[in-house]
Amino acid sequence: MRVVIQRVAEASVTIDSQIVASIQKGLLVLVGVEDADTPEDIDWLTAKIAKIRIFGDENDVMNLSVQDVDGDIIVVSQFTLHAGTKKGNRPSYIKASKPEIAIPLYENFVRKLEQELGKKVQTGQFGADMKVALVNDGPVTILIDSKNKE
Numbered sequence: 001m002r003v004v005i006q007r008v009a010e011a012s013v014t015i016d017s018q019i020v021a022s023i024q025k026g027l028l029v030l031v032g033v034e035d036a037d038t039p040e041d042i043d044w045l046t047a048k049i050a051k052i053r054i055f056g057d058e059n060d061v062m063n064l065s066v067q068d069v070d071g072d073i074i075v076v077s078q079f080t081l082h083a084g085t086k087k088g089n090r091p092s093y094i095k096a097s098k099p100e101i102a103i104p105l106y107e108n109f110v111r112k113l114e115q116e117l118g119k120k121v122q123t124g125q126f127g128a129d130m131k132v133a134l135v136n137d138g139p140v141t142i143l144i145d146s147k148n149k150e
Contacts, residue, residue, distance in 0.1 A: 001037040001045055001105070001147075002081040004030040007054050007140035011074050013124040014131040021122035026071030028134050031109060032081025033102040034095050041146035042109050049073070050116035054140050062140075067117060075113065076124040076132055077106050099127060 005027055012022040029049060055064040055071070066073060079102070083091035097105070103126055114121050124130045 001034065001041045001109070002032040002143070002145045003045055003049065004078075004081065005049060005052065005054070005142045005144065006030075006134060007137045009135040009137040011132070011134040013074060013076060013122075014133070015125055015128045021074045021124060023072035023074055023122060025069060025137075027066050027073045028132070029073060029075045029113075030078040030081060031075055031106060032078050033097045033105045033109075034082050035097050035101055037097070037105055037146065039108065042105065042112050044149070045144065045146050046109065046112040046116045048144060049113060052142070054142065072119075072122065073113065073117065074122045074124070075110050076130065077102070077126045102126070 006029075008023070008026060008028050010022075010024050011026070011028040013020050027049065050067055051065050053065050054062050055066065055069045057063040079093055079096035080091070082096040083093055084095060085091050096102070106126055110121055110123055124132070
């Protein structure tokens with residue numbers, strides 16, 4: 001499972017001209033699921049996201065988590081995070097899970113993140129054509145792959 005975590009001053013998701021998610025200070029999390037992903041990947045990633053210290057403290061040092069700053073989170077599914085670009089110029093998405101595997105894992109990811117945070121997480125809609133808007137704060141953008149725990 002791959003995630004891109006972006007610290008945002010604001011973010012929103014629009015589907016068919018309707019805003020379906022909107023936050024101020026917090027995180028926009030893009031999630032890509034592959035067939036090899038497990039509940040353990042979800043547990044590890046959601047704990048990491050809830051506790052990762054990428055918000056500034058009183059000395060403007062990145063020492064606070066989204067929980068510490070009472071921030072919100074939007075989670076958006078994004079199969080293109082598993083794009084293979086080794087061969088040719090057209091990305092291959094063969095590593096990305098098909099919906100019948102990805103949707104339950106994605107929904108479990110959202111539920112587990114809500115448990116970690118102790119509050120509701122906003123989401124896009126799996127498989128929809130979404131317009132994602134954000135003001136990246138910093139900018140701070142972090143890529144985490146549960147299969148490559150660095």
